Amino acid sequence: xxxxxxxxxxxxxxxxxxxxxxxxxxxxxxxxxxxxxxxxxxxxxxxxxxxxxxxxxxxxxxxxxxxxxxxxxxxxxxxxxxxxxxxxxxxxxxxxxxxxxxxxxxxxxxxxxxxxxxxxxxxxxxxxxxxxxxxxxxxxxxxxxxxxxxxxxxxxxxxxxxxxxxxxxxxxxxxxxxxxxxxxxxxxxxxxxxxxxxxxxxxxxxxxxxxxxxxxxxxxxxxxxxxxxxxxxxxxxxxxxxxxxxxxxxxxxxxxxxxxxxxxxxxxxxxxxxxxxxxxxxxxxxxxxxxxxxxxxxxxxxxxxxxxxxxxxxxxxxxxxxxxxxxxxxxxxxxxxxxxxxxxxxxxxxxxxxxxxxxxxxxxxxxxxxxxxxxxxxxxxxxxxxxxxxxxxxxxxxxxxxxxxx
Numbered sequence: 001x002x003x004x005x006x007x008x009x010x011x012x013x014x015x016x017x018x019x020x021x022x023x024x025x026x027x028x029x030x031x032x033x034x035x036x037x038x039x040x041x042x043x044x045x046x047x048x049x050x051x052x053x054x055x056x057x058x059x060x061x062x063x064x065x066x067x068x069x070x071x072x073x074x075x076x077x078x079x080x081x082x083x084x085x086x087x088x089x090x091x092x093x094x095x096x097x098x099x100x101x102x103x104x105x106x107x108x109x110x111x112x113x114x115x116x117x118x119x120x121x122x123x124x125x126x127x128x129x130x131x132x133x134x135x136x137x138x139x140x141x142x143x144x145x146x147x148x149x150x151x152x153x154x155x156x157x158x159x160x161x162x163x164x165x166x167x168x169x170x171x172x173x174x175x176x177x178x179x180x181x182x183x184x185x186x187x188x189x190x191x192x193x194x195x196x197x198x199x200x201x202x203x204x205x206x207x208x209x210x211x212x213x214x215x216x217x218x219x220x221x222x223x224x225x226x227x228x229x230x231x232x233x234x235x236x237x238x239x240x241x242x243x244x245x246x247x248x249x250x251x252x253x254x255x256x257x258x259x260x261x262x263x264x265x266x267x268x269x270x271x272x273x274x275x276x277x278x279x280x281x282x283x284x285x286x287x288x289x290x291x292x293x294x295x296x297x298x299x300x301x302x303x304x305x306x307x308x309x310x311x312x313x314x315x316x317x318x319x320x321x322x323x324x325x326x327x328x329x330x331x332x333x334x335x336x337x338x339x340x341x342x343x344x345x346x347x348x349x350x351x352x353x354x355x356x357x358x359x360x361x362x363x364x365x366x367x368x369x370x371x372x373x374x375x376x377x378x379x380x381x382x383x384x385x386x387x388x389x390x391x392x393x394x395x396x397x398x399x400x401x402x403x404x405x406x
Contacts, residue, residue, distance in 0.1 A: 002064030002154040002187055003029045004050060009059035011045050011211075019045040021211040022059070032181045032188040034202035036195055037234070042211040043191045047157050050189060051080050064154060079148035080157040083164060085140045087132040087147075093119075094128040097146045111150075118146040121183065122176065138169040142176065149180070155187040162197065174200055195235055199223070207231050229280060229387035232380055238285045238318060240380070241354040245281040252381070254281055255323045255352065256303050262377045268391045269381070279390065282380035285318065288356030290364055294373040301374045307364050308353070319356045319364045321372070 004027040011020040020042045027033045035043040048054040049061060052073035060067045068076055087096050097118060098111040106114075119125045122142040132140055141161060148156055158177070162170045178201060181188050192198055198205045199219040206216045207230075215227040226232035232240050243254045247269065251258040259281075261269070289295070291302050305321035356372055364370045381390040 003027060003062075004155060004187060004189065005060075005062040006046070007060040007062065009046075009049065009061055010057045011042070011049060011054060012057040019211050020049070023211075023213060025206060025213060025216060027187060027189060029187055030185045032190060032201060032203050034190045034192060034198040034205045035208060036192055036198035036205055037208035037214075039193060040210075041208040043193075043208050044159055045211075046208075047159055047189055047191045050076075050155075051078055051157055052076050077154045078157055079151045079153040079155075080159065081141075081144050081148050081161045083160045085132070085144045087140060087143055089132055092129050092131060093124060093135070093143050093146075096132065096143055097124075097150055100147065100151055114150040114152070115146070118149040121149065121180065122146050136169075137165050138173055141165065141173060145176075145180065149184070153186070155189065158188065158190045160192055161190075163192075163194075170197070177201060196237055199235065205235075207234060209234075225392050226380065226389060227392060228389055229282070229382045232282050232382070232389070236284055238355050238357065240282045240284050243281040243283070243354070245279045245381070247277050247279055247381075252279065252281060252379070256305070257301075259301055259374065259379065260376055262299055262379070264377065265379055265381070265391050268393070278384055280382040280384050280387075282382060283354070283374065284378065284380075285355045285357040287375045287378040288319075288358065289373045289375075290319075290358040290362035291371040291373040293359040293362060295375075299376050301376050302371055303374070304369055305356075305372050307366055307368055307370050309366050310364055312360070314360065316360050317358050317362055317364065319358050319362070319370070319372075321354055321356060321370075322352055323354070 006023045006025040009020060009023045010018060012018045023042075023046060035046060037043050045054055049056055050063070052068070052071060056069050061069055063076060063078075088099065091099065094115055098115045101111045101114060115128070116125075119128055122145060124139070124142055124146060127135060127139060127143075132143065135143065141164075144161070161177075162173050165173060174197060177190070190198075190201060199222075202219060204216060204218055205222055207214045207222065209230050215222060215231045217225075222231060222235050226235060229242070233242070243256070245252045245254045245259075247253075247261075248258070250266070251260050289300075294300055294302075305323060307319050307321050309320040311318040311320075358364060358372075379391065382388065383390055
């Protein structure tokens with residue numbers, strides 16, 4: 001195992017495009033770190049630089065304390081699992097898993113031992129003599145992982161390994177990856193565009209946008225204390241709702257009404273100056289509730305909303321509701337931020353629509369007015385000029401290093 005370190009790493013292509021910009025990141029020995037972000041954000045490029053498949057333009061990449069910028073991929077002792085399985089169709093599972101060891105001229109008994117151990121770990125023992133064509137997608141991906149495991153590398157690199165699987169298999173394979181990492185304790189860098197995958201797998205998650213690290217922290221820290229509007233909008237499902245707003249005395253004027261400011265949020269806002277000012281308000285769907293099911297002991301605010309659509313998820317209901325449009329200046333600022341990040345990168349808008357996640361026993365119905373409750377202690381406020389959080393609490397994850405500036 002080994003730690004991996006990006007020291008002011010830049011990847012610039014001949015046409016001048018910078019896919020990764022001054023990346024500083026330390027991945028500790030035995031950690032599973034997930035790189036997440038929208039398509040084109042630079043996460044796969046960063047992974048390929050670790051593997052040696054992309055040259056480094058500036059900065060240093062270290063593995064186990066050694067600078068490996070000029071080291072060939074075969075000399076880095078790294079095993080990679082790709083999105084496509086890349087299995088030899090004419091070989092059995094056993095031969096596919098042991099092929100790299102055979103190339104290294106390992107003894108047959110050693111190859112057999114390592115393949116058998118990996119197959120046991122991945123529940124592939126009954127399939128060792130089968131061909132890839134006779135396996136399911138999940139089984140093929142486990143074979144690809146087994147091929148990486150038998151090499152006993154310093155680190156595993158996984159580039160969206162589950163994206164070709166259906167939803168049910170993805171859930172099952174996430175559990176396989178988690179158990180595998182816990183058992184082997186091998187440094188693992190995992191790339192995905194799926195924030196749910198990132199939050200469930202990673203010890204820490206590094207969120208990227210346009211080649212820049214936005215925030216690196218434990219999943220809980222990212223969820224509760226997003227550094228900026230982009231991270232807030234990207235992390236969480238359903239996505240965070242955004243509204244235009246204006247701070248006025250002890251409340252925030254929004255399209256839903258005047259939301260009272262919690263004492264803690266007011267103290268955090270004091271560092272940004274006093275007086276009236278425009279803001280972007282972020283509210284997670286789970287911080288709303290049907291007023292009839294509002295939790296006791298929490299500071300809340302009630303308001304009426306017209307329910308446009310409901311989606312029953314069994315254990316909860318997603319209630320889509322409408323409200324009057326907000327401040328046009330704020331809506332325009334948010335649209336510009338969305339366009340800068342990509343239309344799907346920052347969900348939600350100040351366009352008059354929001355989603356609440358309410359109790360499964362709620363009587364909310366489409367086409368009716370309902371009284372909803374909001375946990376005002378969970379408000380997120382962002383500066384419309386740059387998207388920076390104005391209410392972010394100090395980091396609680398001691399192992400979260402500072403990210404590159406957004």
